Amino acid sequence: MPTYQAVLFDFFGTLTRGVQRSAAHQTTADLLGCPADTLAAVLDRTFYQRASGEHGNAEATLRWVCVQAGVHPSDTAVRAAVAARHRAVRADTRLRRDAVSALAGLRRLGLRTGVISDCTHELPAFLPQLAVAPLLDVRIFSVQLGRCKPDAALYLTAAQRLDVRPEDCLYVGDGGSRELTGAQRAGMTAVRLTAPDLAGHLVFDAEEGWDGPVVESLSEVVELVDALPATC
Structure with a gap:
């Protein structure tokens, strides 16, 4: 894998545990x-x-x-x-136990971080109150951009706002909305999160036949990036 300047995350099922509609x-x-x-x-x-x-x-x-x-x-x-x-x-919405520590770890390594989410109006309203909010340099919401994954506009807008090239970004997601293929087509490297709790996750248009890299936790993303050679 190449070295990176930014790591972008899906939100539901990635920064959070698998989502199911509750009795609420x-x-x-x-x-x-x-x-x-x-x-x-x-x-x-x-x-x-x-x-x-x-x-x-x-x-x-x-x-x-x-x-x-x-x-x-x-x-x-x-x-x-x-x-x-x-x-x-x-x-x-329940953040993963290692969501905050993973984002903080990436920032300590000098990387910028962000979220790209296919979402309705609720997430932009409550995300600022979540513990991950101060650790995200950019937040791209489909409901605000008017596009959904795998549209390249979401990934390219994130890279533009971070002032980095798409090829300098790592994208991490559970695979909903064919987001991994979308990230690749936009020029990013994509990694699939395969945490056990995703078995019952509410997901639409899931990525099929993914044969790229996978991680089982967000902490593994930090380890993966930290193991890469430093850029000159």
Whole structure:
């Protein structure tokens, strides 16, 4: 592998443990007057539309979801459901035990760090309150950029904001949204995280047949980078 100036991470399932929708999402469904399984099915099939911000802000997007689900809640109910969904997504988000230490370790080695996430409106709102936030030099959110992985725009925007070349970046992800292939096509080196908890992870358009490098923990990423020869 080459040496690097930056390491970029996927968020859900990479900096966090595997994600599953918890019982907390029932509140959102109840507020909307929608069966929970119906709401989950609509959320699943519309993920990329929602994650690219096609339907406006969080409230406008949830109103559109309601139309797809065939329910027509009041304005008050929709606003309450937006808040409930925010709390539920936040509750489902559990940072990996070594997320903070890995990011800090990479920064001690002189590397810049960042996150590139396919996400809806909730993550940009609560990420600043997470322990990893001060350790991320750049944050690229699909819902803000209007593109989803594996679109090269996300990777190239991250590199541009870090003022580094794509080929000087290492990208680490669990493989959702064919993100590893996307990183490679953008000129980056990609590594797949294969932590055991990802077996039940909620993932869309997973990378198939990955034959590139893998790690089982974020700590291994620091070890991998630290073992590389120093640049001149």
